[in-house]
Amino acid sequence: xxxxxxxxxxxxxxxxxxxxxxxxxVGSIAAVIDFTVLFAxxxxxxxxxxxxxxxxxxxxxxxxxxxxxxVFNKRSRMTNLFHTYAAVLFISIVGLLIxxxxxxxxxxxxxxxxxxxxxxxTIIAFLWNFGARKRWVYA
Numbered sequence: 001x002x003x004x005x006x007x008x009x010x011x012x013x014x015x016x017x018x019x020x021x022x023x024x025x026v027g028s029i030a031a032v033i034d035f036t037v038l039f040a041x042x043x044x045x046x047x048x049x050x051x052x053x054x055x056x057x058x059x060x061x062x063x064x065x066x067x068x069x070x071v072f073n074k075r076s077r078m079t080n081l082f083h084t085y086a087a088v089l090f091i092s093i094v095g096l097l098i099x100x101x102x103x104x105x106x107x108x109x110x111x112x113x114x115x116x117x118x119x120x121x122t123i124i125a126f127l128w129n130f131g132a133r134k135r136w137v138y139a
Contacts, residue, residue: 019138022071023130026063031122034059038118048107048114049100056099056125060092063129072138084137091132099125 034055041051064085068076076084099121106117 019071019134020130023067026066026071027126027130029066030059030063031126033062034122035118039114042114049104052100052103052118052121053096056092056096060089060096064088064092067133072133075138077137087137088133091129091137094132095125095129098128 037055037058038048038051041054042048046054068081068084068088078084078087102121102124103114103117106112106120107114110117
């Protein structure tokens with residue numbers, strides 16, 4: 001392997017590490033939005049899976065904008081923002097299904113409390129969302 005290929009490989013790994021750290025920071029802020037909306041809605045009497053869907057989608061809007069502009073630096077594989085958002089939205093809907101499914105299993109089947117279930121669901125959805133965006137949407 002020549003020096004240029006080694007340098008490109010090292011740079012690629014550094015950028016991926018920075019992207020993961022940036023995505024973790026953006027994801028942490030999105031998680032605060034997600035948890036806040038979820039627990040406020042549940043406290044207001046909204047069924048927890050409906051509240052979770054509203055919370056997840058609210059956090060997702062922030063996550064897309066911050067991720068697109070600050071984490072992935074607009075390096076989308078798509079030609080315009082609408083196509084990029086459509087791809088991210090599809091990935092996020094799968095993430096929402098993972099999130100709601102994990103939450104349902106944790107709360108209704110295993111009988112853990114809502115907070116513990118939400119933490120687990122958030123971790124699993126985070127891993128899915130980052131991996132899928134990195135693989136299919138962003139270079």
